[in-house]
Amino acid sequence: MAQLLQILAATQKCCSLRVTFLLIALIMIFFSYKSYLYPRSQKPESTQADVNLTVREHRGLQSVKLSRMLYRQPQVLTPARKDVLVVTPWLAPIIWEGTFNTDILNEQFSLRNATIGLTVFSIKTYMIFLKQFLQSAEMYFMVGHRVIYYIFTDKPEYVPYLNIQKGRQIIILEVESYYDHWQDISMQRMEMISNFCQERFHQEVDYLVCSDVDMRFSDHVGVEILSSLFGTLHPGYYGLNRTDFPYERRPQSQAHIPKDEGDFYYIGALFGGSVPEVYKLTKACHEAIMVDQANHIEAIWHDESHLNKYLLYHKPSKVLSPEYLWQQQQMDHMHDQEMIFSKIIRRKKLKVLKKNYQLKNWIEEGSGLRLF
Ligand SMILES: CC(=O)N[C@H]1[C@@H](OP(=O)(O)OP(=O)(O)OC[C@H]2O[C@@H](n3ccc(=O)[nH]c3=O)[C@H](O)[C@@H]2O)O[C@H](CO)[C@H](O)[C@@H]1O
Ligand SMILES: [Mn+2]
Structure with missing residues (x-):
């Protein structure tokens, strides 16, 4: 009997041990299931490892080589430029030489496989500027990236033949120019660009x-300028008070900006962005120009006045410094301004060509007159 009791006790012990094991196993399964349901509860290390694995697998599939990039570490306590404003109050970077690393930007941009369109108008006598513009763009504009030059012209047969880099293309868009005044032709660009955005x-x-055509690239202009919407600081007015900007001041015009704004x-001569943003900008400016026309008023600086109004109310996501557009003629008349500039302008990336403004309205093609 005593032996029987001993056997029974041993069996019970064994059972309770089994139950305990079973319970422990159940608890473990429950917790691992919970962490599966709520991955945020995973340790950061394991999340990191997963990410690395995915990236490697993803890159393996795309056969992109993992390359090491060596460059100077950005220094939080050492600003890249101390002499100029490098960010707007709405947190858009202002692009100055010394504030960016072209290699990093190119590497990042190449992964996106994006294409850049450059629109330029060569209507009537302005055809004489096109060859130099394109030749210089081939040397300095978005080198190594896919580019389409869109040339709007009324004389497609005069577009120069050029040997262009691989991955680049020239597309000639024949447009009729129904205007005689250069101001109207300049403004007409807004309408044409907005139409072709959709088309x-x-x-x-x-x-x-x-861009304007009466210019030439003289230094690197790369992907650092690209953003959803960008404008360029006019070299003649940077550093002035808003009250001295040549904004349209007549309230009758759609381009009107009061003295206490800006x-x-x-x-x-240089703006851009993503296609939807450029479409919105050019459409809005064209419509404003049409309203002005109906009201028999022309904004003081034509399309430029309307562009300024638009960018005041639709803040650009990047602003190009005057390094991107240099106009020596204007500087010749503004000695104080030139003093400021000579210190801060490290590079002159696009130069406006000299032309005789008095001749603008009546120069005939083939008249032999030199515009610059
Ligand atoms: C450097 C600069 O400040 N440029 C701006 C400035 O005058 P600009 O004196 O630079 O204007 P502009 O004569 O260069 O005209 C603007 C552009 O329109 C095109 N065009 C014009 C006339 C013509 O007969 N054929 C032709 O193709 C061409 O692409 C030219 O570059 O003000 C203009 C409006 O007043 C425009 O806002 C320009 O972008
Ligand atoms: Mn111009």
Whole structure:
């Protein structure tokens, strides 16, 4: 009997041990299930490891080589430029030489596989500027990236033949110019760009850079300028009070900006952004120009005045410093301004060509007159 009791006790002990094991196992399963449901409860190390693995697998599939990039560490306590404003009050960077690393930007941009469109108008006599513009763009504009030059012209047969880099393309867009005055032709650009954004740009490019033709690139202009919406500081007015900007001041015009408003004075010769943003900008400016026309008023600096009004109320996400557009003629008349500039302008990336403004309205093609 005593032996029987001993056996029974041993069996009970064994059972309770089994139950304990079972319970422990159940608890463990429960917690591991919980952490599966709530991955945030995982340790950071394990999350990190997963991410690395995914990146490697993803890159393996895309056969992109993992390359090491060596560059100077950014120093939090050492500003890149102390002499100029490098960020606007709405936190858009102002692009100055010395504030960015081209290699990092190129590497990041290449991964996005994006295409840049450069729009330029060569209507009537302005065809004479096109060759130099394109040749210099081939040397300095977005080198190593995919570029489409969109040339708006009324004389496609005069577009020079150029050997361009691989991955780049010239597309000639024949447009009729129904205007005689250069001011109207300049303003007409807003309408044409907005129409072509809808027609084809949105299918062909990611970014648009819109520029005058009477200029030449003289230094690197790369992906550092690209952003959803960008404008360029006019070299003649940077550093002035807003009251001295040549904004349109007549309230009758759609471009009107009162004396107590304004951030910067932007130049009409270089702006851009993503296709949807450039579409919105050019459409709004064109519509404002049409309203002015109906009211028999022309803004003081034409499309540039409307551009300034637009960028005041639709803040650009990047602002290009005057390094991106240099106009020596203007500097010749502004000695104080030149003094400021000679210290802060480290590079002159695009130079406006000299032309005789009095001849603008009546120069005939082939008349042999030199514009610059
Ligand atoms: C450097 C600069 O400050 N540029 C701006 C400035 O005058 P600009 O004196 O630079 O204007 P502009 O004569 O260069 O005209 C603007 C652009 O329109 C095109 N065009 C013009 C006339 C013509 O007969 N054929 C032709 O193709 C061409 O691409 C030219 O570059 O003010 C203009 C409006 O007043 C524009 O806002 C310009 O962007
Ligand atoms: Mn111009």
